[in-house]
Amino acid sequence: MPLLTQASTLAWTQGLLAIGLLIQTAELWRTRHLYGADGALAGPSVAPGLGLRFALTIALAPLAFRPPSWLAFSVHALLLANSAWLTIRSRGPVCGGSDSMWFQVQLGLTIANLPSVGPLGGKLGLAFIAAQSVLSYVLAGISKMRNPRWWNGGTVQSLFASDGPYVLLASLRTFAQRPLLCQGLGLAVMVLQVGVAAVLFLPAELRWPVVAGVAVFHLFNAVALGLNRFVWAWFATYPALLVVGS
Amino acid sequence: MFSRRWLLALKLFLPSWNFFNDFGAVTRVEVSLDPAAAEPRWRPVFGDFTTSDWRRIAFNPEGNLALQKQSLIERAAEELAGEQRDEAEHFIARAVRAKLAAPTGKLAVKGFRFRIVERTAGEAGKVRFVSAEFPLTEPAPCHS
Numbered sequence: 001m002p003l004l005t006q007a008s009t010l011a012w013t014q015g016l017l018a019i020g021l022l023i024q025t026a027e028l029w030r031t032r033h034l035y036g037a038d039g040a041l042a043g044p045s046v047a048p049g050l051g052l053r054f055a056l057t058i059a060l061a062p063l064a065f066r067p068p069s070w071l072a073f074s075v076h077a078l079l080l081a082n083s084a085w086l087t088i089r090s091r092g093p094v095c096g097g098s099d100s101m102w103f104q105v106q107l108g109l110t111i112a113n114l115p116s117v118g119p120l121g122g123k124l125g126l127a128f129i130a131a132q133s134v135l136s137y138v139l140a141g142i143s144k145m146r147n148p149r150w151w152n153g154g155t156v157q158s159l160f161a162s163d164g165p166y167v168l169l170a171s172l173r174t175f176a177q178r179p180l181l182c183q184g185l186g187l188a189v190m191v192l193q194v195g196v197a198a199v200l201f202l203p204a205e206l207r208w209p210v211v212a213g214v215a216v217f218h219l220f221n222a223v224a225l226g227l228n229r230f231v232w233a234w235f236a237t238y239p240a241l242l243v244v245g246s
Numbered sequence: 247m248f249s250r251r252w253l254l255a256l257k258l259f260l261p262s263w264n265f266f267n268d269f270g271a272v273t274r275v276e277v278s279l280d281p282a283a284a285e286p287r288w289r290p291v292f293g294d295f296t297t298s299d300w301r302r303i304a305f306n307p308e309g310n311l312a313l314q315k316q317s318l319i320e321r322a323a324e325e326l327a328g329e330q331r332d333e334a335e336h337f338i339a340r341a342v343r344a345k346l347a348a349p350t351g352k353l354a355v356k357g358f359r360f361r362i363v364e365r366t367a368g369e370a371g372k373v374r375f376v377s378a379e380f381p382l383t384e385p386a387p388c389h390s
Contacts, residue, residue, distance in 0.1 A: 027307035033344075034311060040318065040341035084255040092254050092321060094314050100261035107259070136263040143264050150268075158269040163365065164295045165272055165316035167309045173296065219303070226302050226309035 004204060004243055006122045010112055011064040012239040013129065017105050020098075020232025021057045021079075025050055027229075028086075028094065041090060049089065053082050068113040068121060076110040097136075098229035104132040105236045130244035133237035134196055137214060141193025150190060153183030159225075166225040192217050196241075204246035211238050271364040273320045274371065277342055281359035281379040288361060291345050292316070315341060323362045326375045338362075339380045346382065357381050 028050055033039050035046045056079045063072045083103055086094060093099035112125025144150040149158075160168065160176035175181055192213050199207045218234055221227040278286035292315060302309050319341065325334035342360050359379050363371035 023305065027305065027310055030307040031311040034314070038344050038347060040315065040337065040344055042340065084258060087254050087258060088251045090314070091251060091318060093258075093317070095310055096313075096317060097263075100258065100263075103258040104261060132261070136261075139263040140266065147268055155269050158366075162269060162272065162295065164274060164292075165313060165320075167295050167297050167312060169300075170296045170298045222303045222306075223300065226297070226306050226313070228303055228306045229310065231303075 004246070006119060006126070006243075007065060007067075009126060009239045009243050010109070010122055013105065013126070013236055014060050014064050014109060016232060016236040016239070017102065017109065018057050018060045020102065020229065020236060021053065023232060024095070024098075024102075024229055025053045025057065035089070043089065046086075046089060049082060049085055053079070053086070056082060063113075068115045068118075070115055072113040073110065073115060076106060076113050080106045080110055095229050098227075098233040101132065101136060101230075101233040101237065105129055105233070108132070108240070126240040127244050129237050130199075130240040133234065133241055134200065136234075137193040137196035141190050141196075144186075144190050144193070150186045151183075153179050153181075153186050156182035156186045156189075166227075169224050172224050189217065199241050200245065204243055207242050211241055271366045271372075273316070273323050273374075274363045274365050275319055275338060275342060276361050276363055277346070278359045278361075279346075279357075281357050286359065291342050291360065292319075323374065326362065335377055339377065343380070343382055 032046055035041045056075055059075050108125040108129035112122045114121040149155040157176050160173055198210055218231045222231050275291045276288040277291045278288050280286055322334040322337045357379050360377045361373055362375040363373050365371040
């Protein structure tokens, strides 16, 4: 499937979003006891809301390659509202940053599916998604650069030696005893994150290495820290990153 | 903030990408099952932050649940010094009660007390808060 058309870019974005939301919904279903009568978030049952989330996500599939319509817009808007419900019901994001990025992607796709604005809606939606993606990396990278512990590897060492909140892969705990490795990882993260800004200046065909670099970063975090949802949340922004402005 | 839930949805429109800047002290919850003792014995409630499971790259319900609980605990712990103290204390008590009751669903002790400790790797923790005694046989009243 060719990537560099507006329709296929939106379809890829939608597909990657859907995969991520389905995984998240399945995980929340598995651990819904948190919301049960004896759980920390005791209250109304989440089963109807999660069921609706699942159904709306599945409904995205037949809409992927169709032009914007009030039906598509309604599905996206309902999914957006469902995400807001989930955040309120959970007294906050269920998984911090990934929730934030998924919401931005959903917002961009809702804009893109406004039938009254034509192809401009798609451009605006993709530009919005790409902007949020670039901002997320660059702001995080700049913030790290202001912290000396990222330059000397201290933060990364602390992470691999930590006892919470992240559940670390056992075999990676030895990294805490390797200060040069930790320093290298810290520098690499900063370069990768701030380097994403380059997509704003590179032609589309040269953006792949930048995107591949941050994709590896997220895959490493999924293996090392269990942040699997972040993979799908940020992967859903990559089609927009690859084509916006080109 | 803990009880102003509508603000949580509003924040979704205004994301802050300023996270994971440093990794220092971690908020931990410890529980004492002999709350009346002169020197209670404390143990972590939510434990084990190491795994060998590679499959979590694809599907990680328990790991994400642990992160979600930790985030809730941290936000509640921040409220313990403010106006939402009662609600936050009861919220954490409910979370501890749910954990103590799992997996058999049977409650082996009559009461507990929890404390909030900030721990940095390799250092002794600092106790930030010690709760009142809570029973395990009935839900704590909630002010929300």
